[in-house]
Amino acid sequence: MVKVSICVGSACHMKGAYATTQMFQEALEKAGIADKVDLSASFCMGECKDGPCVRVDGVKFHHVDQSRVESLVTEEILPRTQA
Amino acid sequence: MRKFDTNVQELKYKVLREVARLAKDDRLAEGIPGIPETIVPGPVATMRCCIYKERAIVNERIKMALGGHEEIPGEVEVLPIACDECPVSEITVSDACRGCIAHRCANACPKGAISFVNRGTHTQAHIDHSKCITCGKCVAACPYSAITKNVRPCERACKPGAIKMDEDRKAHISYEKCVSCGACVYQCPFGAIVDKSYITKVVRLLKEAKQEGGAPVYAVVAPSIYGQFSDVTTGQVVSGLKALGFSTVIEAALGADLVAYFEAKELVEKGFLTTSCCPAFVSYIKKNFPKLEQHISHNLSPMAMMAKVIKRAHPECKIVFIGPCVAKKGEQKQERVRDLVDVVITFEELQALVDAYDIDMSTLEDDVLNNASYYGRVFARSGGVRDAVEEVLKELEIKPEQFQLKPVACSGLEECKLALLKANKGVLEENFIEGMACEQGCIGGPGCLTHGPKEKAMVDKYGRLALEKKVKDAVIIFDVLGGADQ
Numbered sequence: 001m002v003k004v005s006i007c008v009g010s011a012c013h014m015k016g017a018y019a020t021t022q023m024f025q026e027a028l029e030k031a032g033i034a035d036k037v038d039l040s041a042s043f044c045m046g047e048c049k050d051g052p053c054v055r056v057d058g059v060k061f062h063h064v065d066q067s068r069v070e071s072l073v074t075e076e077i078l079p080r081t082q083a
Numbered sequence: 084m085r086k087f088d089t090n091v092q093e094l095k096y097k098v099l100r101e102v103a104r105l106a107k108d109d110r111l112a113e114g115i116p117g118i119p120e121t122i123v124p125g126p127v128a129t130m131r132c133c134i135y136k137e138r139a140i141v142n143e144r145i146k147m148a149l150g151g152h153e154e155i156p157g158e159v160e161v162l163p164i165a166c167d168e169c170p171v172s173e174i175t176v177s178d179a180c181r182g183c184i185a186h187r188c189a190n191a192c193p194k195g196a197i198s199f200v201n202r203g204t205h206t207q208a209h210i211d212h213s214k215c216i217t218c219g220k221c222v223a224a225c226p227y228s229a230i231t232k233n234v235r236p237c238e239r240a241c242k243p244g245a246i247k248m249d250e251d252r253k254a255h256i257s258y259e260k261c262v263s264c265g266a267c268v269y270q271c272p273f274g275a276i277v278d279k280s281y282i283t284k285v286v287r288l289l290k291e292a293k294q295e296g297g298a299p300v301y302a303v304v305a306p307s308i309y310g311q312f313s314d315v316t317t318g319q320v321v322s323g324l325k326a327l328g329f330s331t332v333i334e335a336a337l338g339a340d341l342v343a344y345f346e347a348k349e350l351v352e353k354g355f356l357t358t359s360c361c362p363a364f365v366s367y368i369k370k371n372f373p374k375l376e377q378h379i380s381h382n383l384s385p386m387a388m389m390a391k392v393i394k395r396a397h398p399e400c401k402i403v404f405i406g407p408c409v410a411k412k413g414e415q416k417q418e419r420v421r422d423l424v425d426v427v428i429t430f431e432e433l434q435a436l437v438d439a440y441d442i443d444m445s446t447l448e449d450d451v452l453n454n455a456s457y458y459g460r461v462f463a464r465s466g467g468v469r470d471a472v473e474e475v476l477k478e479l480e481i482k483p484e485q486f487q488l489k490p491v492a493c494s495g496l497e498e499c500k501l502a503l504l505k506a507n508k509g510v511l512e513e514n515f516i517e518g519m520a521c522e523q524g525c526i527g528g529p530g531c532l533t534h535g536p537k538e539k540a541m542v543d544k545y546g547r548l549a550l551e552k553k554v555k556d557a558v559i560i561f562d563v564l565g566g567a568d569q
Contacts, residue, residue: 008454008564009454010331010332010334010451010452010454011450013454013550014451014453014550017560018560021564024563025563040565041392041396041560042397043333043397
């Protein structure tokens with residue numbers, strides 16, 4: 001399982017973390033890997049200025065708004081599910 | 084300008100601040116003996132007969148700031164030396180008595196306790212206290228309001244009837260009845276009843292967090308915080324908390340959204356329910372209406388619910404709840420809550436903590452605090468849970484033929500008692516009792532810095548500032564991300 005945690009703390013929430021989350025769910029399903037990814041919430045990754053923050057298997061990604069979700073799924077998450 | 088309603092609050096605050104400061108500097112043991120003189124410098128006594136008694140009382144307050152007496156089962160304690168032994172509850176006749184001819188008072192008295200004595204120019208009513216049963220009928224009967232009933236403020240404040248006078252005329256709390264609502268703490272004009280404080284535990288957690296590998300400390304704040312700190316914005320309070328060393332600040336109101344969501348479902352399933360978010364109300368039911376205990380919602384409180392969700396995501400963290408509530412300190416000790424919430428403090432104690440660390444919140448930038456919906460935030464005032472549950476039923480598209488909500492929102496324990504008495508007899512028309520032990524709800528909590536008519540409007544305004552307008556929008560995230568359940 002690839003662990004993906006999305007920060008939903010106040011700062012990230014204000015910057016659209018909920019939209020990011022819903023986008024993630026859709027993109028994972030579209031890529032057919034929804035069952036290989038464990039999506040969970042985080043309440044702060046300590047980098048509030050650069051939100052929304054997402055952590056993929058311990059690696060942090062910043063400014064993950066809706067437009068970046070799809071590329072993150074295809075470039076970072078998909079390869080990990082195949083590894 | 085720092086704002087408290089009363090000088091008693093300020094006195095308590097000063098002791099908490101000094102204790103927190105010493106704890107921060109690791110100087111508790113050597114510094115404590117100096118606190119009474121710092122707070123009561125003298126040479127003239129301003130509160131009691133002499134500065135030595137004032138200092139002795141400060142010493143008792145220090146014990147409460149350090150957690151009070153563990154063997155005492157509630158969250159509030161009487162400081163016998165600070166109790167001014169207010170006059171016994173009794174009926175007295177004042178000089179407004181004109182010695183009228185009607186004698187309604189005497190006619191109303193069921194015990195024949197009222198006679199009339201000659202005062203020279205006219206007669207005046209006189210009460211024989213050996214006969215008087217303090218029923219108050221003469222008080223109601225006198226057209227000049229010349230007869231008054233004096234009740235000790237602590238006894239009047241204590242709606243569960245837990246406070247009585249002991250043989251030394253001091254206030255005495257019966258813990259079989261006490262629900263730790265803290266009303267007496269706020270109402271005693273001499274500050275002789277005090278809530279236990281765990282402020283030093285917070286200082287310790289914040290210290291440990293700074294060490295390498297130390298657990299991060301998260302603050303969960305109650306929605307009644309809005310407008311509590313008169314000279315700073317809520318955003319600046321968030322910055323203040325982070326300056327203290329909290330890793331992050333989360334709204335308990337998001338927990339309230341989750342509670343509303345689950346509670347609405349539970350209500351439809353069971354048909355009759357009382358709320359469970361106010362621990363003093365829950366305790367009041369258990370102690371006075373055990374038959375109704377089965378109808379208390381099985382939900383965690385918003386505080387505990389929020390903590391549960393956070394600990395699922397961050398099992399290593401420590402959680403400090405900051406609110407207006409004394410009863411929450413007792414809730415934290417319950418078996419199903421103690422692993423979720425680590426310490427509970429009040430807004431009063433937060434002010435003391437911030438000042439102990441010499442943080443001037445008014446100079447800080449605004450940080451953000453926005454997770455919950457309007458409905459989660461208005462839990463802070465009477466009628467808030469009712470509104471939220473009503474909204475969830477609408478959002479879940481529950482049709483009237485499936486379930487029709489008939490709520491009663493009880494503000495304060497007296498109203499709670501009325502609804503519970505009816506429910507106990509099976510004659511309550513409503514099917515959902517929202518119970519809040521404090522009048523007006525949490526905004527009337529004893530741990531608030533200020534209490535006023537504007538607080539409700541403030542909370543409603545705060546609710547409207549929420550990014551999410553619907554309960555569903557605030558909690559939907561957990562459908563995707565998991566981590567939230569009853």
